[in-house]
Amino acid sequence: MRQTRLIALAAAFATVAAAMTFAHHIVHGQSQPPTTIYNPYPTGILPSNITPELARVLREVNTIEAEAIVQWHAIPPPVVTGNPPTLQNTGVALTEILGKLMNFDRTISPFNNYACASCHMPYAAYSGPIPQVNLTMIAYPGSVHFRANKRTAQRYTYASYFPPLQYDAVQGLFFGGNFWDSRATGYLLRSPDAEQAQGPPVDPGEMGNPDTACITYKLSLAPYRPLFEQVWGAGSFDITWPANTAQICATPNGASVFNGNPTPVALSPGDRILSNNDYDHWAQSLNAFEHSESVSPFTSKFDAFLAGTYTMTANEAAGYALFNGRGNCNSCHLDGRSTAPSPSVKHGGSGTGGKDTGTTADVTPYFTCFGSANEGLPKNPRVAFYYETTPDFFGFTPNPGGFTYTDFGLGTFLRSGFGSAPNPNSSWRQFASTVDGQMQVMTARNVALTPPSCPTTEAPGPYFQKEFFHNGYIKSLKQLVHFYNTRDLYRNAVESGNCPAGTTEKVNCWPEPEVPQNIDMTTGNLGLTDVEEDQIVAFLQTLSDGFTTPYPDINTYTGACMTGGTAATQGNSTIIPADLLRQFQQMQR
Amino acid sequence: MNGLPIRKFLLSPTILFIAVLISLTICAAHLSHAQLVPPAPAAASVHITEGPAIESDKDGLAIIRWTTNNPGGSAEHFGVVHYGTDAAQLNQTAKNHIQLNQSHPETVFRVRVDGLKPGTTYYYTVGSMGGTGKVDPVKSEVYHFTTP
Numbered sequence: 001m002r003q004t005r006l007i008a009l010a011a012a013f014a015t016v017a018a019a020m021t022f023a024h025h026i027v028h029g030q031s032q033p034p035t036t037i038y039n040p041y042p043t044g045i046l047p048s049n050i051t052p053e054l055a056r057v058l059r060e061v062n063t064i065e066a067e068a069i070v071q072w073h074a075i076p077p078p079v080v081t082g083n084p085p086t087l088q089n090t091g092v093a094l095t096e097i098l099g100k101l102m103n104f105d106r107t108i109s110p111f112n113n114y115a116c117a118s119c120h121m122p123y124a125a126y127s128g129p130i131p132q133v134n135l136t137m138i139a140y141p142g143s144v145h146f147r148a149n150k151r152t153a154q155r156y157t158y159a160s161y162f163p164p165l166q167y168d169a170v171q172g173l174f175f176g177g178n179f180w181d182s183r184a185t186g187y188l189l190r191s192p193d194a195e196q197a198q199g200p201p202v203d204p205g206e207m208g209n210p211d212t213a214c215i216t217y218k219l220s221l222a223p224y225r226p227l228f229e230q231v232w233g234a235g236s237f238d239i240t241w242p243a244n245t246a247q248i249c250a251t252p253n254g255a256s257v258f259n260g261n262p263t264p265v266a267l268s269p270g271d272r273i274l275s276n277n278d279y280d281h282w283a284q285s286l287n288a289f290e291h292s293e294s295v296s297p298f299t300s301k302f303d304a305f306l307a308g309t310y311t312m313t314a315n316e317a318a319g320y321a322l323f324n325g326r327g328n329c330n331s332c333h334l335d336g337r338s339t340a341p342s343p344s345v346k347h348g349g350s351g352t353g354g355k356d357t358g359t360t361a362d363v364t365p366y367f368t369c370f371g372s373a374n375e376g377l378p379k380n381p382r383v384a385f386y387y388e389t390t391p392d393f394f395g396f397t398p399n400p401g402g403f404t405y406t407d408f409g410l411g412t413f414l415r416s417g418f419g420s421a422p423n424p425n426s427s428w429r430q431f432a433s434t435v436d437g438q439m440q441v442m443t444a445r446n447v448a449l450t451p452p453s454c455p456t457t458e459a460p461g462p463y464f465q466k467e468f469f470h471n472g473y474i475k476s477l478k479q480l481v482h483f484y485n486t487r488d489l490y491r492n493a494v495e496s497g498n499c500p501a502g503t504t505e506k507v508n509c510w511p512e513p514e515v516p517q518n519i520d521m522t523t524g525n526l527g528l529t530d531v532e533e534d535q536i537v538a539f540l541q542t543l544s545d546g547f548t549t550p551y552p553d554i555n556t557y558t559g560a561c562m563t564g565g566t567a568a569t570q571g572n573s574t575i576i577p578a579d580l581l582r583q584f585q586q587m588q589r
Numbered sequence: 590m591n592g593l594p595i596r597k598f599l600l601s602p603t604i605l606f607i608a609v610l611i612s613l614t615i616c617a618a619h620l621s622h623a624q625l626v627p628p629a630p631a632a633a634s635v636h637i638t639e640g641p642a643i644e645s646d647k648d649g650l651a652i653i654r655w656t657t658n659n660p661g662g663s664a665e666h667f668g669v670v671h672y673g674t675d676a677a678q679l680n681q682t683a684k685n686h687i688q689l690n691q692s693h694p695e696t697v698f699r700v701r702v703d704g705l706k707p708g709t710t711y712y713y714t715v716g717s718m719g720g721t722g723k724v725d726p727v728k729s730e731v732y733h734f735t736t737p
Contacts, residue, residue, distance in 0.1 A: 170628060171665040172720025324692065331664070331690040369664070373686065488699070493648040521668065521685040521699040525644060525652075 033111040037145050038392035042584055044576075045384060046146060047132035053559065054118075054141065057129050058106060060556045061115050064122070065104035067553070072097045072227060087231065092288075095231050099289025101224045102282060108218050109207045110252045114143040116200065116207075116286070119153035122553040124466065125446035125545070126156035126295060131465035131562060135571055137384040138472035142206045144252045147398055149205035150385035150407060150419065151180050152472045157545065158443045160193040160291035161366050162186075167428060174410060174431070175370045180439045180470040181413040182372060183421040189280060194287035198279060199421070202262075204254035205385075205398055213265040214249035215282055216275040217241060232281045239271040256395030298364050299549045300445065301542035306336075312542065319539030322532055327484070329536070331522055332373060333444040336365025367444040367543065372410050373520040374437030376487055376513035378496050379406075380473040381576045381584075389588055402588040407471065408515060411436030437515030439470045448477060448537075449544040451557035458537070459570040462561035471514075475571030477540055479506050481533045482568065486510065488524035498578035505575055507568055537567075628719075629661040629691045635727035638695060641715045643734045651702045651734065655715050657727055659696050664689045665720030668698030672713035676731050679714060687717070710735045 039046065047053065075094055078087035087094060102108070106115040119140040121129035128134050133141075139148040164186030165177035178184035178196035186192035200206040201215050209215055219228060220237040229236050248264050251257065258264050267275060289295060304310035312320060323329040386405065388398035399405055405419070413420040414432040423429060447468070448457055454464035458476050468474040473496070474483055483506075490508045492499060499509035513519060528536070545551050576584075640655030653670050660666070666687045671679040683702045690696070698717055705711065712733045717725045 169721065171663045172722070173665045328688075328690055328693070330692075331688040369688075371665075373688075488645065488652055491645070491650075493650075516701075516703065519685055519701060520688065521652075521701065522688045524699065525654075 033113065033143075033145060034393045036393045038147055040390045040392075041137075041146075041384060041387045042587075045137055045382070045387060047130070047136050049132055050130075050141065050146065053130045053132060054113075054145075056559055057118055057121065058113065058115075060121065060129070060558060061104050061106060061117050064117070064553055064556055065101065065106075065115075068097060068100045068104060069223070072101065072224065078230070091231070094227065095285055095288040096292040096294065097289075098224065098227050098231055099285040099287070099292075100294065101222075101227070102219075102286055103289055105222060105224075107222065108201060108209070108215055109143040110209060110214075110250050111143050113145075114207050116197070119200075119206070120156055121556070122295075122551065123449075123451035123555070123557040124155075124464070125449040126290075128153040128467060129557070129559075131559065134465050134467035134472065135475065135574055136382055138380060138382055138467060139205070139384055142204070142252075143208045144204075144392060144394070144396075146384075147205050147208070147388065147392060147396075148384040149203065149398075150383050150405075151470045152467050154178075154180065154440075154442060155446055156290045156295050157446045157449075158296045158366055158368075159196065160191070160287055160296060161443075162192050162368075162370050162440075164190055164192055167431065171371075173371055174428075174435060174438075177440065181409045181420055182440055183413040183423075185424060187424045189283060189287075191284070191287050193290055194280075194283035197283040197286040197290075201282075202253055204252060204396055208252040208254070210248060210251055210253040210255065210258055211263050211265045212279045213263065213267055213272070213275045214245075216278040217245050217249055217265070219278060219282065228278075228281070228285075231285070232278070236274070236278055236281070239274055240268065242266050252394055252396070254394060254396030254398075256391075294552045297545050297549065297551070299545045299547055299551065301544070301547045303364070304548050305542065310547070313538070315535050315538040316542050318532075319535035319537070320542075322528065322536050323539050326526055326528060326532075327481075327536055328522055328526070329444070329484070332369045332371065332441045333367045334365060334369050335367060368441050371441050372435065372438035373441055374409070374439070374513075374515055374518045375469065375484075376437075376516075376519045376524070377469050377471055377473050378511035379514035380471040381496055381581050382473075382574060383471055387584070403585050406514060408436045409470070410438040410440075434518060436517045437513070438518060444540060445543045446545055447480075447543065448541040449546070449551070449554075452555060453557060454561035456541075458567040459562070459565040461563045463563070463570075464557075465562050465571070474506075476567040477537045478533060478567035479570065481528075481536045481540075482506070483510065484523040485526045485528045485533055486524075488521075495578065495581070497576050497581050504569065505572060628663045629659075629689070631661040631725075632658060635660045635717070635725045637715070637727065637729060641713075641729060641732055644699065646705075646734065646736055649703065649705045649707070649736070651705055651711075651736070652699055653702060653713065653715060654697065654699045655729070656695050656697050657717065657725075659689065659691075659694055660717060660725040660727070661689075661691075662723065662725070663719040663721070664691065666696070666698075666725075667718050667720070668700040669716045669718055670700045670702055670713050671716075672702060672711050674709060674711060676712040676733070679712060679731070684718075705736045707736050 075090050078090045081088050103116045106112055120126040141148050163176040165182050168175055178192035184192045184196035186195050189195050202209050245265055301310050385399050386403050389402040391397045411432045414423050414428050416423045450464035454462050456463045457466045468480050474480045487510050490510050492509050494511050496511045499505045503509035635657050638656050641653050644652040644654040666689050667684045668687050669684045672681050673679045683700050685700045687698055712731050714731055715729045
């Protein structure tokens with residue numbers, strides 16, 4: 001009995017403590033971020049202008065959100081007819097604009113400071129919008145400043161075309177899914193792109209809601225709630241919300257007060273089902289937006305070339321020939337040209353093929369095989385995640401392992417490992433060791449897309465600093481092509497920041513791969529000249545949308561461009577020297 | 590058939606039903622993989638047109654490179670090296686992914702052989718296989734190299 005009283009007393013204390021914690025940042029129903037900034041980083045990891053840059057992006061987000069509201073109200077109401085009932089005439093437009101409104105809605109986050117678009121802005125092909133973040137900490141700060149995850153923000157463009165993750169028994173390879181590690185499988189919604197949209201809202205390092213019901217709750221308060229109900233049905237939000245819902249939803253995921261509970265909003269079973277359905281509709285609406293011509297429009301120079309309305313320059317044409325030829329880029333970044341010719345008789349086959357006939361088999365090629373590969377990227381010590389070994393204000397420690405963390409990509413996901421998500425198919429688990437280090441083969445489309453005010457990714461510019469591959473180690477397209485061309489020619493058994501004297505990292509020294517298993521050796525020593533590398537870059541630049549029709553919202557960038565230097569060494573000033581890196585590592589021991 | 594004319598038999602409801610079923614099955618199978626590139630026809634024979642050679646050898650890691658006619662089959666392929674310090678016992682294996690380019694007449698295979706001891710002679714053969722282990726019909730002689 002006495003023990004029971006003690007437990008009750010302890011529970012009461014815990015409740016009061018939790019309430020005090022909530023009260024710390026709930027002011028009249030408005031969530032406020034904690035005054036204590038999470039900054040476990042050594043000097044130089046965070047960009048010096050991170051705060052004004054985050055504010056700049058939020059202003060741009062607000063601008064586009066306001067525009068989307070106007071666009072929504074300009075759409076005529078649909079005629080609901082047919083069986084099954086269909087929003088005749090404007091159902092597509094309404095669903096797409098609903099997704100756009102969601103994408104640019106900062107109020108979905110616990111502190112009203114983080115929209116999906118915070119990491120995915122149109123002028124970067126819906127990838128990372130802050131040049132200095134792309135240059136330094138790689139992953140974007142979440143709603144809790146400055147928690148951050150470990151990988152670059154992937155472009156939305158054409159992500160919706162990836163099929164559900166599947167193991168192809170003929171190829172012996174996984175295809176499909178979304179995210180670098182394919183953990184958004186599409187197993188339920190049959191759209192990896194939609195399921196991708198369900199990750200960041202509850203990821204502690206991103207938007208960071210503690211419960212998916214919080215997204216439903218905030219949607220029910222959104223100005224576009226009538227649109228949601230118009231598209232997905234009246235009664236979508238007929239949910240009885242517990243009195244403490246606002247408080248819970250203003251506390252970020254990972255907070256110790258939740259004790260690991262993924263559903264702290266105490267809904268009835270019926271309301272939980274309704275909320276889950278709404279969260280699926282959130283995902284499907286965002287998928288509609290990402291699949292729309294606002295995001296994935298096939299309006300590049302290359303599309304015009306396929307349509308016969310654009311003639312490539314000599315450099316672009318030479319780059320295209322290399323992309324298909326010695327560069328071998330199109331073995332994974334499928335360009336839709338040529339079918340599958342059998343090996344010629346001369347080479348032991350029975351067909352007359354073996355040559356690229358130039359026949360266009362696909363008029364809207366995706367420039368990806370939807371597969372995954374380990375390209376042997378070096379570990380990037382710039383990734384903020386390696387430094388997040390201490391708890392933040394809420395008691396959450398993003399990465400207890402610090403530098404010992406290794407990003408095995410798809411392999412970690414198949415094991416349902418730390419930093420990924422539960423694998424919904426146990427039969428895939430057996431393949432984990434064969435895919436360690438593999439990351440999704442992203443489409444090459446829009447790899448070069450930048451704001452018109454900073455019209456290139458390449459130094460000396462004026463340029464918009466992007467980041468490439470999953471860990472942002474590569475900072476320019478020149479470096480990207482050079483990496484494929486010389487990874488093995490200039491390989492060194494060193495870590496980043498420790499290249500031998502007389503060499504220059506990323507120019508004639510490539511540090512060892514983070515994951516040496518399962519490396520794809522299709523590239524790595526292609527024998528391309530410096531000029532040929534530049535020609536492939538010129539071809540990649542033909543894949544940017546907006547040539548035949550202006551890319552929507554591309555002119556919303558209000559930040560500055562970078563200038564100076566060379567594309568070959570772009571960003572090298574931010575490489576952490578080996579001795580300094582060792583100090584950082586020793587501090588964690 | 591009991592004398593049923595062949596045309597009448599082919600147009601019979603049972604046969605038409607089976608034909609529709611088969612067609613639907615084939616369509617469904619193709620649709621489920623509609624996004625993927627189907628494997629190219631396998632080459633009748635595969636032969637080495639260049640190499641094998643040691644592309645690089647330092648820090649205990651050698652890269653062995655050779656070229657064959659395009660073996661066809663699954664786009665996902667592996668270069669495979671069997672190696673050892675005794676020419677009669679090539680009891681170690683290294684393999685790496687290679688993505689076949691179906692529009693290329695030839696394929697370059699490159700394999701990383703790791704964990705090599707310095708100043709040691711290694712013997713090896715090379716070969717290749719599809720993504721699920723189907724071995725290409727190619728054989729190489731036994732070659733050797735000595736690590737620095």
